[in-house]
Amino acid sequence: MKNLYLLSIIILSYACTAPAPSEVDAVERSIGFHSNDQLKEFKWHLGTEEPIDLVKSLDKAWTARDYAAMKNYFVDTLRITTYNGKTFNSFDDFQKDMELDTNGGWTFNRAYSVDLNPALGGEHVQAFFNSFNINSEGDTVKAKIYESYYVVNKKIVWLDQYRQEIK
Numbered sequence: 001m002k003n004l005y006l007l008s009i010i011i012l013s014y015a016c017t018a019p020a021p022s023e024v025d026a027v028e029r030s031i032g033f034h035s036n037d038q039l040k041e042f043k044w045h046l047g048t049e050e051p052i053d054l055v056k057s058l059d060k061a062w063t064a065r066d067y068a069a070m071k072n073y074f075v076d077t078l079r080i081t082t083y084n085g086k087t088f089n090s091f092d093d094f095q096k097d098m099e100l101d102t103n104g105g106w107t108f109n110r111a112y113s114v115d116l117n118p119a120l121g122g123e124h125v126q127a128f129f130n131s132f133n134i135n136s137e138g139d140t141v142k143a144k145i146y147e148s149y150y151v152v153n154k155k156i157v158w159l160d161q162y163r164q165e166i167k
Contacts, residue, residue, distance in 0.1 A: 039116060047113025047123040051151035055125045058156070059108045067095045075155045083145065083163035104133035106145060113151075122152040131163075142166040 030043035054073060061069035071091045080088040088094040111127040129145040146162040 034116065042116040044114045044116060045118050047115045047125070049113075050154070051113050051123045051125045051149070052111050054151055054154060054156070055111055055127055055147075055149055056108070059127075063105075065098075067098075071095070073156050075152075075157050078156065079158040081158075081160045083161040101133075104131060106131040122150060122157075125149040125151055 030045050032044040034040060034042060034044075058070060058073045061073070074091050076090075078089065078091060078094075080094050082088075082097070086097060088097065106129045109128045109130060111125055113123045113125045115123045125148070127147045127149065129147070131143050131145050133141045133143070135141050143166055144164045146164075148160045148162075150157045150159075
């Protein structure tokens with residue numbers, strides 16, 4: 001009787017244990033789609049913490065207006081598109097534009113990273129901010145800022161910004 005009781009406990013413990021994740025689970029847990037014809041076969045996967053940490057470190061340098069440190073986070077052939085439609089292909093040109101904007105600030109609220117092909121490398125970090133700026137009339141203008149970074153080998157390849165003013 002003891003053996004039957006012990007056997008029942010062992011069987012129940014294995015029956016209640018979740019199976020280990022497998023390659024099949026990873027494919028099944030990928031989500032979404034991409035409109036680029038060359039990427040239609042791929043789905044989105046959760047990214048890793050490393051590119052998020054890179055964007056967080058960039059934000060600290062940006063807050064301090066430490067342009068020398070900021071430059072190190074970008075590749076030489078970067079592309080930056082700001083929320084007002086300006087496009088830059090060098091950090092130096094982007095820096096000149098940033099130096100003109102000294103009225104305001106932001107709080108970094110959240111970020112996550114996704115990846116189209118984890119075997120290939122490169123992740124898309126999505127970052128969200130609340131910002132404020134002082135306009136020419138002296139009024140405070142609040143906005144939500146969304147930034148999309150593409151990070152490869154611990155460097156930012158491109159950055160796109162989007163802005164929604166809060167009324």
